[in-house]
Every structure is written in C-alpha cells, then in structure tokens.
Amino acid sequence: MIIATYNVNGVNGRLPVLLRWLAERQPNIVCLQELKAPDEKFPIQAIEAAGYGAIWHGQKSWNGVAILAKGAQPIETRRGLPGDLDDSHSRYIEAAVNGVLVGGLYLPNGNPRPGPKFEYKLRWFARLTELMAELYATKAPVVIAGDYNVMPTERDVYKPERWRDDALFAPEVRAAFVGLLAQGWTDALRKLHPDETIYTFFDYFRNAYARNAGLRIDHFLLNKPATKRLLRAEVDLAVRGWEKTSDHCPVWVELKD
DNA sequence: ATGGCTAAACAATTTAGA
Numbered sequence: 001m002i003i004a005t006y007n008v009n010g011v012n013g014r015l016p017v018l019l020r021w022l023a024e025r026q027p028n029i030v031c032l033q034e035l036k037a038p039d040e041k042f043p044i045q046a047i048e049a050a051g052y053g054a055i056w057h058g059q060k061s062w063n064g065v066a067i068l069a070k071g072a073q074p075i076e077t078r079r080g081l082p083g084d085l086d087d088s089h090s091r092y093i094e095a096a097v098n099g100v101l102v103g104g105l106y107l108p109n110g111n112p113r114p115g116p117k118f119e120y121k122l123r124w125f126a127r128l129t130e131l132m133a134e135l136y137a138t139k140a141p142v143v144i145a146g147d148y149n150v151m152p153t154e155r156d157v158y159k160p161e162r163w164r165d166d167a168l169f170a171p172e173v174r175a176a177f178v179g180l181l182a183q184g185w186t187d188a189l190r191k192l193h194p195d196e197t198i199y200t201f202f203d204y205f206r207n208a209y210a211r212n213a214g215l216r217i218d219h220f221l222l223n224k225p226a227t228k229r230l231l232r233a234e235v236d237l238a239v240r241g242w243e244k245t246s247d248h249c250p251v252w253v254e255l256k257d
Numbered sequence: 258a259t260g261g262c263t264a265a266a267c268a269a270t271t272t273a274g275a
Contacts, residue, residue, distance in 0.1 A: 036265060060266085109275060204262035
C-alpha cells in the first residue's frame with residue numbers, strides 16, 4: 001500500500017499535474033495540502049473520475065487539506081485540530097482507510113519570526129503534539145503525513161546558516177519536532193535513508209530546483225505498528241520539473257499489505 | 258543579503274507562501 005502526501009499549492013490550478021501524478025504513481029492513499037479552495041470548489045468529479053474517493057476541508061484562498069483513497073471512500077475520523085475552537089484554519093483531516101489511520105496536516109508556516117504568526121505556529125504544534133500522543137498508542141498502524149513546515153536537522157537544508165532564524169528552522173520549532181519523535185514516532189524518510197540528502201520542497205525563486213537548493217519539510221511520522229510494515233519511502237523529485245508544478249514534490253511511503 | 262516566482266481574489270494590486 002502506497003500512502004502519499006502532496007502539497008499541491010492550489011488544487012484547481014494544479015489539477016492537470018495532480019491527475020498525471022495520480023495516474024503514474026497510483027498511490028492508494030493521498031494527503032493533499034494547500035487546496036486554496038473553498039469546499040464547493042474542490043474538484044471532486046475529476047478526482048472520482050481518476051478512481052479516488054475523497055474527503056476534504058477547504059477554505060477560501062488559503063490552506064485546505066484532503067485525503068484521497070483509490071477505489072474507496074475514506075472514513076473520516078477527525079476534521080480540524082482539537083484544542084482551540086477559535087482556530088478557523090483548515091489544516092488537519094484524518095481518516096481510516098483499509099485498516100490504517102491516516103492524518104493529513106498542513107502546519108503553519110510561521111514567518112515572520114518573531115510575531116503573531118510564529119506564536120500561532122508554536123501553539124498549533126503544541127496542540128498537534130497533544131493529539132499525536134493519543135494517536136501513537138493506537139493498536140492499528142497510524143501515519144501522520146503532510147507539510148510540517150520544519151526542517152528537522154541541518155542536513156535537511158541546502159544552506160543551514162541562511163535559515164537559522166527562519167520560522168521553518170528555528171530552535172523552538174525543531175525542538176517541537178524532536179518532541180514528536182520522543183513520543184516514539186518514526187521519521188520514515190530518514191529511517192530508510194539515514195545518510196542521504198533528501199529535499200521535498202524547492203522555492204520557485206532563483207532556479208532552486210535546478211540548483212538542488214531544497215528543504216525537507218514534508219514528512220511521514222509512523223507509529224510502531226506502521227513502522228513494522230514500512231518497506232519504502234521516496235520523493236517524486238521529477239514532478240517538480242513538470243510544467244505548472246507545485247513548489248513541493250509528492251512524497252510517499254510503501255507499507256506491507 | 259537581496260530579490261526573485263506563483264496562486265487566489267479581484268479585476269490592479271494585495272496577501273501569503275517558505
């Protein structure tokens with residue numbers, strides 16, 4: 001079973017790229033982020049025509065998350081991150097598909113730092129940490145995938161010194177990620193590629209993709225039952241070179257069926 | 258270091274991304 005995450009950066013603007021990638025990769029489950037569309041503008045007809053059932057939580061202009069399942073309807077288990085009724089951002093959705101619990105997240109960017117956006121990022125991360133402490137204990141496989149907007153270590157940044165004070169690499173944010181790992185979660189990409197340079201995002205600016213000036217910010221965290229089934233973890237780098245593509249690459253793991 | 262690119266909401270610029 002292939003489970004993927006893809007920050008599409010506009011699900012409607014990106015639809016041809018998304019459909020081509022779905023056809024080529026044939027993932028069983030897909031978490032999408034940055035739909036940038038309200039619920040009624042989600043392209044459900046095209047996604048169903050591609051063979052996928054879906055649930056989604058949209059928002060006008062920004063954010064927005066979805067979960068797709070090939071030949072199945074995801075069973076929604078949660079929509080929105082608990083812990084703050086005033087948080088109106090669409091950044092978390094969760095579903096059960098074929099015995100696996102999948103959470104798809106779009107963690108706040110947090111720039112500029114310092115400032116209210118950075119404070120929001122830290123609060124959101126703290127709420128996620130609470131939720132994931134509960135989810136970790138689930139007996140079934142749990143996969144929390146998405147755009148975490150954090151480079152966990154220096155090797156996950158093309159030029160660490162330039163990002164030192166950025167909200168994606170700040171000590172508080174990296175510490176929060178370490179806090180998740182301390183709960184027991186496995187960073188799937190890093191576990192299977194301990195010594196490789198892995199990037200999942202390349203800025204549209206400055207020809208970043210061609211220069212391999214990337215960041216690793218899209219992650220898969222697996223609980224123990226999921227980790228036992230982990231076979232592969234890869235980045236579909238070539239998609240970043242397609243026409244009208246997202247600034248993020250699709251990322252995926254394969255779990256033993 | 259800086260400025261550069263892209264999408265969406267709008268209907269020419271602004272906001273946000275990372």
